Amino acid sequence: MFNTEKQDGVVENPDTETQGYVFNHTMLRVKDPKRSLAFYTGVLGMRLLRRLDFAEMKFSLYFLVKTADENIPEDTKERQIYAFSREGVLEFTHNWGTENDDTQYHSGNSEPKGFGHLCFSVPDIRKACARFEKLGVEFQKKLDSGSMKDIAFIKDPDGYWIEIVQADLNGDMGR
Amino acid sequence: MFNTEKQDGVVENPDTETQGYVFNHTMLRVKDPKRSLAFYTGVLGMRLLRRLDFAEMKFSLYFLVKTADENIPEDTKERQIYAFSREGVLEFTHNWGTENDDTQYHSGNSEPKGFGHLCFSVPDIRKACARFEKLGVEFQKKLDSGSMKDIAFIKDPDGYWIEIVQADLNGDMGR
Numbered sequence: 018m019f020n021t022e023k024q025d026g027v028v029e030n031p032d033t034e035t036q037g038y039v040f041n042h043t044m045l046r047v048k049d050p051k052r053s054l055a056f057y058t059g060v061l062g063m064r065l066l067r068r069l070d071f072a073e074m075k076f077s078l079y080f081l082v083k084t085a086d087e088n089i090p091e092d093t094k095e096r097q098i099y100a101f102s103r104e105g106v107l108e109f110t111h112n113w114g115t116e117n118d119d120t121q122y123h124s125g126n127s128e129p130k131g132f133g134h135l136c137f138s139v140p141d142i143r144k145a146c147a148r149f150e151k152l153g154v155e156f157q158k159k160l161d162s163g164s165m166k167d168i169a170f171i172k173d174p175d176g177y178w179i180e181i182v183q184a185d186l187n188g189d190m191g192r
Numbered sequence: 193m194f195n196t197e198k199q200d201g202v203v204e205n206p207d208t209e210t211q212g213y214v215f216n217h218t219m220l221r222v223k224d225p226k227r228s229l230a231f232y233t234g235v236l237g238m239r240l241l242r243r244l245d246f247a248e249m250k251f252s253l254y255f256l257v258k259t260a261d262e263n264i265p266e267d268t269k270e271r272q273i274y275a276f277s278r279e280g281v282l283e284f285t286h287n288w289g290t291e292n293d294d295t296q297y298h299s300g301n302s303e304p305k306g307f308g309h310l311c312f313s314v315p316d317i318r319k320a321c322a323r324f325e326k327l328g329v330e331f332q333k334k335l336d337s338g339s340m341k342d343i344a345f346i347k348d349p350d351g352y353w354i355e356i357v358q359a360d361l362n363g364d365m366g367r
Binding site: 019020021022024025026027028029031032034035036037038039040041042043044045046050051052053054055058059060061062063064065066067068069070071072078079082083089090091094095096097098099101102104105106107108110122123124125129130131132133134135136137138139140144145148175177180182183184185187188189190191192 | 194195196197199200201202203204206207209210211212213214215216217218219220221225226227228229230233234235236237238239240241242243244245246247253254257258264265266269270271272273274276277279280281282283285297298299300304305306307308309310311312313314315319320323350352355357359360362363364365366367
C-alpha cells in the first residue's frame with residue numbers, strides 16, 4: 018500500500034495515536050447564509066446536514082456536504098454527530114446581522130494573504146463551466162484565460178475562490 | 193434517506209448535473225513546507241499524496257490526506273488523479289523563498305476576517321489534547337477555557353487555527 022511521499026519534514030510512519038483522527042471540516046465566515054446556501058446547494062449540489070444556533074453568542078453554524086447517495090442519519094442528534102465525524106464537511110459561521118450591515122469578508126487572496134480557495138472536482142469541466150456561466154456565476158479565471166487551460170476559478174457570494182478541476186485532466190500537471 | 197435540512201436559500205433537490213461534483217480540497221498558503229509537513233504528518237497523522245513543482249512560476253503544491261487504510265495508487269500519475277478526485281484533501285501552496293524572508297500568512301481570524309479554521313475530529317479529545325501539549329503544540333483555546341468545554345483550538349506553524357472535536361460529545365451542541 019502506498020503510504021506517503023518522502024519529503025523533508027514528512028513523518029513516514031505516523032503515530033498510532035493519530036489513527037482515528039479525521040480531517041473533518043473547513044470553516045468560512047459568510048455574510049448572508051441564505052445566499053451562501055443557495056449557491057452551495059443550487060450551483061454546487063451540496064446538502065445542508067445541520068444548522069446550529071447559539072443565541073447567547075448571536076451566531077449560527079451550517080454544516081454542508083457534497084454527497085450523492087450515502088446514508089445520512091435522519092435522527093437529528095445522530096446527524097449532528099455524523100457532521101462532526103465525516104471528512105469533507107464545509108462549515109459556515111454566520112454572525113447574526115452581518116447580512117444587513119456593511120460586513121465584507123476577506124477572500125485571503127489579496128493582502129494580507131493566507132487561505133486560498135476551496136476546490137470542487139467535476140466529471141466534465143467544460144460542461145460544468147458552461148453551466149456556471151448560464152447560472153450567472155462570477156469567474157475569477159475562465160478555462161481559456163491564463164496559462165493553465167484545464168482549471169477554472171469561480172467565486173462564491175462572499176468572494177471566496179473555488180477552483181474547478183477535472184481530475185483525469187490533471188495527471189500530468191506540474192513535475 | 194435524509195436529503196437536506198430545509199432552510200431559506202437551500203435547494204432541496206440539487207440539479208442532477210451536480211451529481212458527480214466532489215468537494216475536493218482546501219488550499220492554504222504555507223511559509224515553510226518542511227515545518228508544515230512535519231506538523232500535519234507528525235502531529236495530525238496526515239499522508240503526503242503528491243508534491244507538484246511549477247518552476248516557471250516558482251511555487252510548489254503539496255496534497256495531503258488523513259487516511260488509515262484505504263488503497264492509494266502507487267503509480268504517480270494515478271495518485272495525482274486520485275488527489276484531484278477524493279474528498280477531504282488539504283493543499284498547501286509554497287511560493288519559493290518565503291521560508292527565508294519575512295512572509296507571515298494571515299489566519300483569517302483578525303481583521304480582515306474571512307476563513308476561520310480547519311477541524312480535526314478525534315476519538316478521545318482529552319487524550320489528543322494531552323498529546324498535543326506533550327508535543328509542544330500551541331493552543332488557541334484549551335479544553336478548560338471559555339464556555340465550550342468540549343472543543344479545543346490548536347495552531348499550525350503558520351498560525352492557522354485547527355479546531356479539535358470529539359464527535360460523540362457534540363450531539364447536543366447548539367439548538
